[in-house]
Amino acid sequence: MATPREIAIAAERRDIRNRWLLSSPALLIIALAAVGPLFVMLLYSFMLKGDYGDVKPWQFSGDGWFGVFLQRDIFDDTLTVADAHITIFWRSVKLSLMTTLATLFLGFPTAYFIATRPPQRRDIWLFLVTIPFWTNILIRTFAMQEVIRNEGIVNSVMVWLGLISAPVQIMYTDWAILFGMAYVYLPLMVLPLYASMEKIDFRLVEAGYDLYATRLQVLRRIIIPLVKPGIIAGSILVFIPSLGAYVTPRVLGGGKNMMLGNLIELQFGQGRNWPLGAALSITLMIIVTLALLVYVRNASKTGGGHG
Amino acid sequence: MKWKLTAVLAGAALFAAAGAAHAEGELNIYNWGNYTSPEMIKKFEEAYKVKVTITDYDSNDTALAKVRAGGHGFDIVVPSANYVPIWVKEGLLLESRPDQMENFKNVDDRWVNVDWDPGRHYSVPWQWGLTGSTVDTSVYKGDINTSAIWLDPPPELVGKINVAPEMNDVMFATIRYMGGQWCTDDKELLKKVRDKLLEAKPKWIAMDYGTIEKFASRDYAAAYYWNGAAMRSREQNPDVRFGYPKEGFPFFMDSAAILKDAKNPDNAKLFLNFVMDPENAAMLSNFAKYANGIKGSDAFMDPAMKDAPELNVPAEFQAAGEFLQSCAPEVTDIYTRIWTELLK
Numbered sequence: 001m002a003t004p005r006e007i008a009i010a011a012e013r014r015d016i017r018n019r020w021l022l023s024s025p026a027l028l029i030i031a032l033a034a035v036g037p038l039f040v041m042l043l044y045s046f047m048l049k050g051d052y053g054d055v056k057p058w059q060f061s062g063d064g065w066f067g068v069f070l071q072r073d074i075f076d077d078t079l080t081v082a083d084a085h086i087t088i089f090w091r092s093v094k095l096s097l098m099t100t101l102a103t104l105f106l107g108f109p110t111a112y113f114i115a116t117r118p119p120q121r122r123d124i125w126l127f128l129v130t131i132p133f134w135t136n137i138l139i140r141t142f143a144m145q146e147v148i149r150n151e152g153i154v155n156s157v158m159v160w161l162g163l164i165s166a167p168v169q170i171m172y173t174d175w176a177i178l179f180g181m182a183y184v185y186l187p188l189m190v191l192p193l194y195a196s197m198e199k200i201d202f203r204l205v206e207a208g209y210d211l212y213a214t215r216l217q218v219l220r221r222i223i224i225p226l227v228k229p230g231i232i233a234g235s236i237l238v239f240i241p242s243l244g245a246y247v248t249p250r251v252l253g254g255g256k257n258m259m260l261g262n263l264i265e266l267q268f269g270q271g272r273n274w275p276l277g278a279a280l281s282i283t284l285m286i287i288v289t290l291a292l293l294v295y296v297r298n299a300s301k302t303g304g305g306h307g
Numbered sequence: 308m309k310w311k312l313t314a315v316l317a318g319a320a321l322f323a324a325a326g327a328a329h330a331e332g333e334l335n336i337y338n339w340g341n342y343t344s345p346e347m348i349k350k351f352e353e354a355y356k357v358k359v360t361i362t363d364y365d366s367n368d369t370a371l372a373k374v375r376a377g378g379h380g381f382d383i384v385v386p387s388a389n390y391v392p393i394w395v396k397e398g399l400l401l402e403s404r405p406d407q408m409e410n411f412k413n414v415d416d417r418w419v420n421v422d423w424d425p426g427r428h429y430s431v432p433w434q435w436g437l438t439g440s441t442v443d444t445s446v447y448k449g450d451i452n453t454s455a456i457w458l459d460p461p462p463e464l465v466g467k468i469n470v471a472p473e474m475n476d477v478m479f480a481t482i483r484y485m486g487g488q489w490c491t492d493d494k495e496l497l498k499k500v501r502d503k504l505l506e507a508k509p510k511w512i513a514m515d516y517g518t519i520e521k522f523a524s525r526d527y528a529a530a531y532y533w534n535g536a537a538m539r540s541r542e543q544n545p546d547v548r549f550g551y552p553k554e555g556f557p558f559f560m561d562s563a564a565i566l567k568d569a570k571n572p573d574n575a576k577l578f579l580n581f582v583m584d585p586e587n588a589a590m591l592s593n594f595a596k597y598a599n600g601i602k603g604s605d606a607f608m609d610p611a612m613k614d615a616p617e618l619n620v621p622a623e624f625q626a627a628g629e630f631l632q633s634c635a636p637e638v639t640d641i642y643t644r645i646w647t648e649l650l651k
Contacts, residue, residue: 051636052393053372074644075498084644084651151524169466171526172513254513255472258650266650269368270474271643272636 045278053272064275068283085263085280092260093287095177096242100189100235102182107189107234112223114190115197122198129190137184141251144180145171148252172254180248185241189234196230197223232295240288260284332357334574337374337381339561340365342434344594347587354581357574374399374566382569383578385433388560389475389631391423401565403576405431410583418560418600422630430562431579432600434535434591437558437620437628438476440550441518441537446528451550452624454484457531458507465510467528469521472514474646475631476557477504480531483555490634492641501645508649522547533559535596538617549617551624558628560600 002010045064047055071082114125132140147153148170155167170176200223208218224231246261253259258266260280267277332355336343340363348359362381364370367390373379375397386394394400405411406419406427418432440456447456447463455461457468458481470477479489481504487496512527518536521527523543530537537549563582565575581587588599589607598618605613612618620628634642 049636052397052633053368054375071644074501074641075494084648087651149524150526169512172515254469255515256508256511256513256650258647262650263647266643266647268372269366271647272368272639273643 041278041281045275045282047275049273049275051272053268053274055274061275064273064279067273067276068279088258088260088263089283089287091174091257092243095174095181095259096239096245098178099181099185099242100239102178103186103189103238104231104235106182107186107193108231110186111190111193111197111227111230114194115200116202126191126194129187132184133187138247138251140184141180141248144183145252148176148179171252172256174253174257176252176254177245177249177259180252181242181245184248185238188237188241192233192237193227193230196227196233200226232298236292236295239291243288244284332571332574334359334383334571334578335381336361336383336385336578337364337370337379338383338385339363342385342561342595344590346594347590350587350590351578351581355574355577357571357577371397371399377568379566380570381566382571382575383563384566385561385563386430388421388423388558388562389633391430391562391564393633394564395424395429399567400429401567401569401572401575402428403565403572403579404428405579405583408576408580408583410580413583413585413588413601413603415600415602421560422632424562430564431583432588433561433563433582434595434597434599435558435560436534436597436618437551437556438471438473438480438531438533439537439552439556441522441530441532441540442548442550443522443525443528443544443546444548445546451548452553453550454480454531454552454554454556456529456550456552457511458484458503460507460510460529464529466512467526468511469513469515469518469527469530469532470511471530471532472516474642477531478642478646479557479629479631480552480555484552489629489631490638492638497641497645501648504645504649514650519543533597534617538596538612538615541617542611551620551627553624553627555627555629556624558630560630 044055046060046062047057048059048061048063050056067082068085069082071080071084072078073080110129114122114129117125145152149155150167150169150171152171154170155164158164159167170179204222204226205218208222213221244261245259246265249255249257249259249262255262264277264280264284267273267280271277334351334357336359338361343361348361351357352359364373367387370384370386371390371393374381374384384394384400391400411427411431414427414432418435419427421427424430440451440454442451442456442464444451446467447461449461456464457470460468478500481500482489482491482496485496485499485503487493487500491497518527518530518532519539520543522530522540525544534549537547541547541549563579565572565579569575582591583601585601585603586607588601589604592599592604592612593607593609596612596618633639
């Protein structure tokens, strides 16, 4: 005879098994579509490179990973740090951080403005923010080129106003890449910021003023803590695609200075070094994961629980 | 709203089905972007009742990687000369024997016994040209038949130079400029090549594609770029001239070939034969502004192209041109690392 306890345990086991069975299609898709390709990439990064691209299957070698950080000098065979790769990594991280800051700086007032409109009009403003998403990123980047090039809109207007005597060279500099990425990724910052601001109880702001807080104090002690989850979400959404950006550096940067995306593309294209390309891609993923971890830990430590 | 979406989708499906039903045959061409004359394709479609689909690629390596991965559905591909042997070696091309086709008699003798496809067993000439110095002569009036235009630029051109982001073309011209030969692994020389490139790069404004409109707007005053683009730049900015670097410049020729796993090999063969007809080859040239390898096509070419200084290599510079071979993997490796260092 089964005791009621045993019956309960059996029921629970059945329940767990059913749950696994029911979620198996989803798990299968995740395994095939997400983990599968990553595994292939990991495998490729440890193989010997093929003579004309691709890899030599099942011939393993650490050359790909070796090449990410170290290099044998082309000319005297000494082992040195791969400073070309480090420079490119650093440029990518630096430009992505700057892009994140720029979009935060522009996006915060924008989101605040929208959140403080009457509810029936907010939808229109939000709609306007999403309009650029209707256009392909490549076309938006070329439009940006029209704005900042030497004979473009910004320079022509400034010359016409007499602010500058000759066009300023913006195109083909790191500034151009920064402008382009900030423009392209701005909506990704505004939307999560808006989502957290919308939930703010503005009576708290009034209470702050009643207690003689200055405007700056209200912003620092009340609004920013309340929208922190939005700031974190927006920063992640902007930082990650910036790090892997390919089109913007290529079009606006003039292709003279690579970012990570371009370096990886080179390895799969003219460089014919797929293992190095795979190893670089995984390194990029590790950087992204580390950045995410830092964000998440910070978020949970200083309590982002208001959202 | 949902019924509307359904109606649109159903309409689209019907349209697609009708489109497929009308064609008696199909041909899928995989070619460089902006390189296939739509006029010539239309003529082919009408002559043979075949529906042609064109897909673009932007580099030889992209095309190679995609086709090698399989499942691409293409019939025709148009690789560059130094890549044809790789395609053959990797077993990707059909030995379609264009040399036994009816129109093969039109192929210029110069392009029959080529290194990359001796006797033309696999491929037919599509377009050929070269990379050289394009200069806006209102800015710089000196000698333009030299790679010094972009490797040791005169002060007038500094900060106004674009260099095509093509590893092989840039490496070739620089190696020759420093006195070496293509595919060299001479470390001393390659060190000089690297130093020269690193020294010249700050004097360039960009390494980019798409020069024609930038010469028109005078954003660029010089470029290391292809001759056909130089001709199109001159049409928009009459001061633009094309120079043949006397130290050495790379020729290119792209050749059309049939893929081994083509679904429509018969239509593809018809197409290769069609391309070797002088009138059709001229259509290609009139569109892309490069020379073709077909005798008698001059008669059908735009008059402006026939005598264009960009398309007719002067006899004195002929010997400085070279078709790039595929270098050994370890040599390519060194070149890639110099290139990465240049672009860091």
